[in-house]
Amino acid sequence: VPTLEGDDGQGGFEPTLNELCPDCQMESLDIPQESIGVDSPARVVSALQANPNINYVVGPLGDLFIGLPGALSDAGLADQVTLVTHDQNPTLSADVEDGTIAAVVGFPGPEEMFQVTDTFLRYFANVDFSPNSDDFPSWIITKGQVPSTTENYPLVEDYQAQYKALWGLG
DSSP states (O other): OHHHHOBTTBOOHHHHHHHHOTTOOOOOOOOOGGGTTTTHHHHHHHHHHHOTTOOEEEOSOGGGGTTHHHHHHHTTOTTTOEEEEEOOOHHHHHHHHTTSSOEEEOOOHHHHHHHHHHHHHHHHTTOOOOOOTTOSOOOEEETTOOSOSSSOOOSSTTHHHHHHHHTTOO
16 A cells, blocks of 8 residues: 555655654554454454554554444553544544544545546647656644545545646636
């Protein structure tokens, strides 16, 4: 997952953590895709019970965190760790707003579809452009900043109007 592993050999969670906090230690927990929505919270709880020195849980995919705040609370571990994940949705947004998840790194899903359309338009119009994998907006969403706990939301409020202006549409 580029968010944690970096992109084209650049960035990534572990190298950045080592740079910013050389005394910090990191443990990884591999959770199979089949566990999402099944037992991923239980796997995280078990890992935390086995290693009580862990105080942050950072996840690359928000769906892994659905149900995790409740599972941590049931296990008496809610105050032990700070949760941060990627990819907002209404459930996770509600968890951020109530403080059981510290932050989510927003995912520009709606904007991404317009970016794909822009790429195709440029390609088929023979408009030269340089691909850039780092051109999507990024927003670390914390309590008090959540636009909605009932609907998905874009990271750039007027992205549609901006693309239409770029394409010369009224």
